[in-house]
Amino acid sequence: MRVLVATDAWRPQINGVVRSLEYLASEAPSFGASIGFLTPGDFPTVPLPGYREIRLALASVGRIERAIKSMGPDSVHIATEGPIGWITRHVCQTRGYPFTTSYHTRFPEYLAERLPVPLRWSYAVLRRFHNGGDGIMVGSPTLEQALKAHGFRNLMPWSRGVDAVLFRPRSVQPLAFPAPVFLYVGRIAIEKNLEAFLALDLPGSKVVVGDGPLRASLQARFPQVHFLGTRTGRALADVYASADVFVFPSLTDTFGLVILEALACGLPVAAFPVMGPLDVIGESGCGCLDADLRRAALAALQVPREKCRAYALTFTWQESVRQFLDNVKRAHGMLTDAARPLFAG
Structure with a gap:
């Protein structure tokens, strides 16, 4: 065909x-x-x-x-x-x-x-x-x-x-930022609701991977956040594996492929309880969905990484x-x- x-x-x-x-x-x-x-x-x-x-x-x-x-x-x-x-x-x-x-x-x-x-x-x-x-x-x-x-x-x-060979837990973790590391990967644009993550009062470090029309303005407003630019392939997988929680602040995504990539690297997910996270995370216990994104991010620190990896392998x-x-x-x-x-x- x-x-x-x-x-x-x-x-x-x-x-x-x-x-x-x-x-x-x-x-x-x-x-x-x-x-x-x-x-x-x-x-x-x-x-x-x-x-x-x-x-x-x-x-x-x-x-x-x-x-x-x-x-x-x-x-x-x-x-x-x-x-x-x-x-x-x-x-x-x-x-x-x-x-x-x-x-x-x-x-x-x-x-x-x-x-x-x-x-x-x-x-x-x-x-x-x-x-x-x-x-x-x-x-x-x-x-x-x-x-x-x-x-x-x-x-x-x-x-x-998800490509579970590329996206997997790794022993070498290249990020040297203070832990815990809260990570976002995706476009830096208004529809991604990124400011909801960047404005959170969280311990450790916030890291953003990606680019888009709002990058310059958000980087200026949140100088304490580490903006790494675009990463792909092994470089992206390394960043996932080096973080402690993947934060997905979008309210409008239909799925969220980056959620699966994070899970495959053993990274628990924090997100709002909306379309995309509800369907991917659901009742798996591999992340925390909460209208209070800070509470979700902190709770996700307790999710076992091996559980996230095992769940991702079903996709x-x-x-x-x-x-x-x-x-x-x-x-x-x-x-x-x-x-x-x-x-x-």
Whole structure:
């Protein structure tokens, strides 16, 4: 089976969407499938105003239609609601090509943080976008219920995994900050609610890994916090393994892949009891969810690290990819006839 993924989120962006798609491509061949991509790298781009590290593709109907015909996939999956996503949706609908979508980002809530746009307006646009396909993949039961309440249809579970070889406990811990070390990893942007963590009165040290439009202002306001910039791969895994608690202050994430990475390194999690942490941590006992984030962070210090690691091992990329491919087959009635091409080039 061949699937073409259309995504506005791609390298050099560092986020959960990009990492999920990278693992999807690397693991799909073990299931007899191949993944191709339409990304901003295939088009001229311009920087997103206020967030220059994100590039918006100047995509066109003709180029996207030619790319789909060239690959001749069995299905198209639209991962994002940006220019590439909207134009790919248009091509699929006008040409009768089967497609699925996935809901990764709570754009209505993000937009409401910046502009006085009513949530119902934003959800109406996204409902139109996603309900036009054959299925909408969502990362958690909480997100599924929330989208159902907003009128989204044909919702399908698509959980995430973690690279437990890369992200694991380590004996060598490179951070030399006073303990305990409370860590945040992710974008430094308004939607991440990072100030709720930085303003906490906590013992030891606070460490932030990542970059974004608010980094300079937050670094100036919280000079006692250690901002390490972007880390990836082994360097990122080392930081996780060197910390004592992972603090996840976001109120709007749909999953939180960084939570799994932290757990795989033996790092307990402190977070608000909201979508994402509720679904990943749940009743596992591998973290503390509390409306009082300081109380959660201090309580998480008592969670055994080996318990966190064992729980993280139940989330694998192999299972995540299998779930994705089964969703595609189910959406298009391919479960018993996976080799049947749904459209020709």
